[in-house]
Amino acid sequence: MHSFKLLLKVLARRKFFTLVNLFGISFTLMVLLVGTTLFENFLFPRGPEKRSDLMLVAQRLEMTNDDNTTTWTSDAGYYFLDRFVRPMKTPHKFAIMGNATTVMNYQSGAKVELAMRPADGNIWDILDYQFLAGGPFSEAQNQAAAQVAIVSRGTAETVFGTDQVLGKSLEINGLVYEVIGVVQNVSRLESRAYGEVWVPINSLKDQSFKDKIVDDFLGFFLAEKASDLPLIKDEYDEVIKNVVFPDPSFTVLRGGADNKIEMMARSVFGGYEKETQAGQLLGVILGLVLLFMTLPAINLMNLNTSRIMERSSEIGVRKAFGATTWDLMKQLLRENLLLTTLGGLVGLLLAVLVLSLIASSQIFPYFEWHLNFRVFLAGFFLVCVFGLYSGLYPAFNMSRLEVVSSLKRRAL
Amino acid sequence: MIELNDIEKAYRTERIETIALQSIQLKIHKGQFVSIMGPSGCGKSTLLNILGLLDKPSKGNYLLDGQAVNQLPSKKSAQTRNQKIGFIFQSFHLIPDLNVMDNVEIPLLYRGVGRQERMRLVAEALDRVQLSARVHHYPNQLSGGQQQRVAIARAIVGKPELLLADEPTGNLDSHMGNEVMDILKELNRDHQTTIVMVTHDEHQAKKTDAILRLFDGRLVA
Ligand SMILES: Nc1ncnc2c1ncn2[C@@H]1O[C@H](COP(=O)(O)OP(=O)(O)OP(=O)(O)O)[C@@H](O)[C@H]1O
Ligand SMILES: [Mg+2]
Numbered sequence: 001m002h003s004f005k006l007l008l009k010v011l012a013r014r015k016f017f018t019l020v021n022l023f024g025i026s027f028t029l030m031v032l033l034v035g036t037t038l039f040e041n042f043l044f045p046r047g048p049e050k051r052s053d054l055m056l057v058a059q060r061l062e063m064t065n066d067d068n069t070t071t072w073t074s075d076a077g078y079y080f081l082d083r084f085v086r087p088m089k090t091p092h093k094f095a096i097m098g099n100a101t102t103v104m105n106y107q108s109g110a111k112v113e114l115a116m117r118p119a120d121g122n123i124w125d126i127l128d129y130q131f132l133a134g135g136p137f138s139e140a141q142n143q144a145a146a147q148v149a150i151v152s153r154g155t156a157e158t159v160f161g162t163d164q165v166l167g168k169s170l171e172i173n174g175l176v177y178e179v180i181g182v183v184q185n186v187s188r189l190e191s192r193a194y195g196e197v198w199v200p201i202n203s204l205k206d207q208s209f210k211d212k213i214v215d216d217f218l219g220f221f222l223a224e225k226a227s228d229l230p231l232i233k234d235e236y237d238e239v240i241k242n243v244v245f246p247d248p249s250f251t252v253l254r255g256g257a258d259n260k261i262e263m264m265a266r267s268v269f270g271g272y273e274k275e276t277q278a279g280q281l282l283g284v285i286l287g288l289v290l291l292f293m294t295l296p297a298i299n300l301m302n303l304n305t306s307r308i309m310e311r312s313s314e315i316g317v318r319k320a321f322g323a324t325t326w327d328l329m330k331q332l333l334r335e336n337l338l339l340t341t342l343g344g345l346v347g348l349l350l351a352v353l354v355l356s357l358i359a360s361s362q363i364f365p366y367f368e369w370h371l372n373f374r375v376f377l378a379g380f381f382l383v384c385v386f387g388l389y390s391g392l393y394p395a396f397n398m399s400r401l402e403v404v405s406s407l408k409r410r411a412l
Numbered sequence: 413m414i415e416l417n418d419i420e421k422a423y424r425t426e427r428i429e430t431i432a433l434q435s436i437q438l439k440i441h442k443g444q445f446v447s448i449m450g451p452s453g454c455g456k457s458t459l460l461n462i463l464g465l466l467d468k469p470s471k472g473n474y475l476l477d478g479q480a481v482n483q484l485p486s487k488k489s490a491q492t493r494n495q496k497i498g499f500i501f502q503s504f505h506l507i508p509d510l511n512v513m514d515n516v517e518i519p520l521l522y523r524g525v526g527r528q529e530r531m532r533l534v535a536e537a538l539d540r541v542q543l544s545a546r547v548h549h550y551p552n553q554l555s556g557g558q559q560q561r562v563a564i565a566r567a568i569v570g571k572p573e574l575l576l577a578d579e580p581t582g583n584l585d586s587h588m589g590n591e592v593m594d595i596l597k598e599l600n601r602d603h604q605t606t607i608v609m610v611t612h613d614e615h616q617a618k619k620t621d622a623i624l625r626l627f628d629g630r631l632v633a
Binding site for chain 2: 313316327404
């Protein structure tokens with residue numbers, strides 16, 4: 001209480017500096033909170049990828065020929081996934097789905113671009129698409145190359161102007177599909193599950209993908225329990241090493257099965273090893289966060305330092321009456337944490353505003369975000385780090401002031 | 413209560429060495445009210461700061477209540493100041509952002525006294541300096557004399573055995589100065605508080621039990 005009242009007084013005395021600083025803190029924490037929210041939503045999805053903690057995805061591959069003259073790097077090919085990966089023993093479930101390709105549809109009278117994903121009938125057991133009407137296509141339907149399609153609610157509304165679309169015909173690449181299911185829109189943050197229309201892989205007109213090792217497909221593994229995940233990685237590694245190439249001039253295949261953070265690390269650092277540099281990625285992110293905090297932290301350090309000079313008489317008095325160095329450091333850090341918490345709260349409001357703006361601006365289709373306890377915890381952690389970062393040095397400086405000299409300044 | 417043996421204080425910078433105090437021998441008994449006089453720059457404040465453990469002597473021994481205190485680690489000396497010593501400064505040194513209550517309770521905060529007890533002790537101290545009606549005022553709402561009385565309340569709120577005052581009346585007119593002196597005399601009489609006061613005012617100094625005269629860093633008879 002003592003400390004809070006004092007903080008408000010001290011801050012009110014330098015309104016302009018305080019406002020500039022508060023703005024700096026709030027803006028910084030706003031950006032970090034937006035980032036944290038997106039990152040948290042990315043790592044812990046609530047949509048179709050909600051079982052991410054038990055999921056691995058085989059995606060990036062590198063294929064090299066025997067004299068090292070040709071290297072292919074791409075996503076996995078259907079032949080590789082179907083012929084070699086599908087028989088694996090350790091995964092509980094396995095499914096194949098192609099990357100999204102943009103297809104045009106003119107049925108509504110206007111040109112509509114749709115993100116189309118070819119999938120096998122097992123994908124629904126791994127990704128939790130939420131069906132609003134109808135249901136998925138089965139693996140039998142995929143084998144039979146049935147021309148059936150699942151659409152998202154957004155697709156139903158843009159193409160047909162209604163969400164009552166079961167049984168309607170949807171034209172894709174010159175083929176006519178029957179809509180048999182409608183799913184909830186998928187957030188763009190769930191990049192592995194994202195799509196607007198899903199069709200059986202075998203229904204595609206062009207079936208030339210069927211003999212490719214590297215191409216444009218993803219293999220989805222679902223583990224029965226978390227402890228199976230390393231086993232799946234190991235078995236996948238074996239599979240990769242023992243691939244028999246249709247084109248015998250190629251001899252080496254490399255790649256790994258990744259969870260979400262590993263996938264991110266692989267796309268940042270590249271690499272086709274079994275293990276990714278996920279640890280380094282987290283280190284880099286933390287480093288960037290600290291770097292980003294530095295400017296406003298230096299600002300705050302300056303404010304703190306000049307505040308300390310102004311308050312040297314107070315510091316002298318407190319020391320004279322028995323405050324230890326540690327007492328004074330605690331006081332200044334507490335004041336600083338209060339200030340950063342204030343900035344954090346404003347930052348939180350700004351973050352909610354910015355996230356809502358992003359969500360409503362359609363920069364990312366179907367972008368959704370959630371604030372939850374984990375984000376709050378991370379935000380609180382950031383605020384504390386920031387408060388200590390900007391407060392420790394001035395507090396240390398202050399506490400070293402000699403009583404006699406700090407009392408000599410006639411600041412009052 | 414206070415015993416100084418051959419105390420010396422030198423300030424050294426790269427080029428010059430200033431001897432602020434030398435060969436100081438001094439005994440002050442419990443309950444004594446002593447004043448220190450001397451020309452400007454003779455070392456009065458330096459001596460008082462050493463007595464108050466705000467500064468360390470370069471040489472010599474300082475016994476406070478029979479305990480050697482000249483080389484205490486900073487945490488110990490903070491503790492000793494908190495429990496045994498009260499300070500009054502020429503320029504009051506009240507914290508402008510805190511009201512009278514919050515200013516006066518400061519020594520108690522570093523003693524871990526509970527809120528109820530703090531309120532009681534602050535009220536008692538303010539009563540002694542007859543400022544009970546001003547608890548919620550801020551320093552800039554008080555006259556100089558009132559501010560110095562608040563500062564005295566702060567110095568005595570923890571019931572220290574030793575009160576150190578560096579020109580407590582230096583910034584006050586003679587009427588307010590006399591008020592402050594009366595309070596100090598009373599404290600000395602009623603509680604046997606030992607008081608050491610620096611002053612330039614012969615008239616105030618005459619009211620004390622003994623006058624120490626400093627000249628060029630040395631005590632003169
Ligand atoms: N930090 C310091 N560094 C160097 N010299 C100092 C320092 N503090 C005090 N001195 C010197 O020590 C001497 C005594 O100073 P002190 O402040 O004790 O004088 P004083 O008797 O209190 O004077 P006044 O009556 O003006 O307050 C002076 O010559 C002063 O210049
Ligand atoms: Mg002086």
